[in-house]
Amino acid sequence: MTPAFEYVTYGRMDELHQLQSPRTGARAELNFILLSQAEELLFRAVGDDLHTAREALGGDRVEDACAALARAARTQRALLACWEPMNGMTADEFVAFREVLKNASGEQSVTYRSLEFLLGNRPERHVGTVRREGTPLLAEELGRPSLYDTALVWLAGRGCLDPSATPRAPWARQHELRAEIEDAWLEIYRDPGTHPQEFRLAEGLLEVAYQFSLWRAAHLLVVERMLGGKGGTGGTDGASWLRVINEHRFFPELWTFRTRL
Ligand code: HEM
Known part of the structure; x- marks a missing residue:
């Protein structure tokens, strides 16, 4: 009988290699398949840290948020x-098995979508799908403020953002670019020494x-390399x-204020 090495048992490696x-x-x-699975797990690891960052910020622990x-x-x-x-896969090698993917597409990754929702990209197209299909993990995420919402609430609590521009529930909607938020980041970057924590968070x-x-x-480049102008298996062009x-950019005002700096 093969000895049960703790590495194999602890990490459930035998099961992993059955997947x-x-x-x-x-x-x-x-x-x-291996690379798709590796990326899926890494999406989860990123989500875990971003979730920690949001919790920390909600509890006014900005240093912990920055570390996460x-x-x-x-x-x-x-x-x-x-x-x-x-x-390392050439286009002809991809064509050799692409058909068996049927309509599988990364677009259907719940882990990826929850990451986008967590960060604050909540377009009506995806929010509507969650409402119709009710994926529990995604519905739960849409019930919470995004990481960006939480950052803005924190900024308001520090007196850096007008309370009227502070995001509020319902959270299941797309963030709209706001001049007051752009002004708040601009002020912080004009004088980082006066706002060291806000600057580090930004x-x-x-x-x-x-x-x-x-x-x-x-x-996108990989897609062009593999598909040229072909449509995706998920049904898009x-x-x-x-x-x-x-x-699309996450935290849009953090990009746009730079024009005025
Ligand atoms: C040969 C490699 C790949 C090709 C040709 C490819 C192609 C595409 C295409 C065409 C789309 C648009 C939706 C559709 O019609 O399917 C898409 C979306 C997506 N793919 Fe890939 N993909 C590849 C590999 C991967 C891998 C390894 C991942 C990570 C697990 C991934 C994650 C995603 C995600 C998350 C989306 C949705 C993006 C969004 O909604 O903004 N893709 N992919």
Whole structure:
């Protein structure tokens, strides 16, 4: 009998290695599944840290929030790096098994969607789907203020943001760009020495948003490399659809105020 090594038992490694079921004999399919699973788990790790950041900020523990944001950004860099081995697959190798994906698409990832919701991207299209289909994890997330909402409430509590511009329930809606919020970040960046904690939080948030946009941009390039102008398995027109999503920025006023600095 094989001895039960604690590494295998603790990490449930045997079960983990049962979770890949290629549907063809194509060389690249196993690797495609492994990388998709690795990214899915990393989405969860990022979500865990962002959740911690939100809790910390809600409890006025801004240093803890900044530490959690920095950890999330580290994991996001690992997520970005996952596109490297994905590009080890050539377009013809992808074509060799793409058909067996049927309508599977990363767009259906609940972990990814909850990450977007947590950060504050809550477009009506996705909110409506959750209302209709009631995915519990996503419905729960939409019932809470996003990380950005929480950051803005914290800023208001510090006297940096007019209470009239502070986000309020219901939370299940898209954040609209507001001039008062842009003004608040502008003031902080005009004099970081007077607002060191607010400035550190802003930089932590921006790094997370930046890493997220880098991941989206690399995904788009991989899609162009694999599909050219073909539509996606999820039913969109592929790269063109993703190009529009690439325009989105998390924490928008943190980007727009820079024009006036
Ligand atoms: C050969 C590799 C890949 C191709 C060609 C590809 C293609 C696409 C396409 C065309 C879409 C748009 C929706 C659709 O019609 O399907 C999409 C969405 C998406 N993909 Fe991929 N993808 C690849 C790998 C991955 C991997 C490894 C992940 C991570 C698990 C991933 C995560 C996502 C996510 C999260 C979305 C939704 C984005 C959003 O809603 O903003 N993709 N993908």
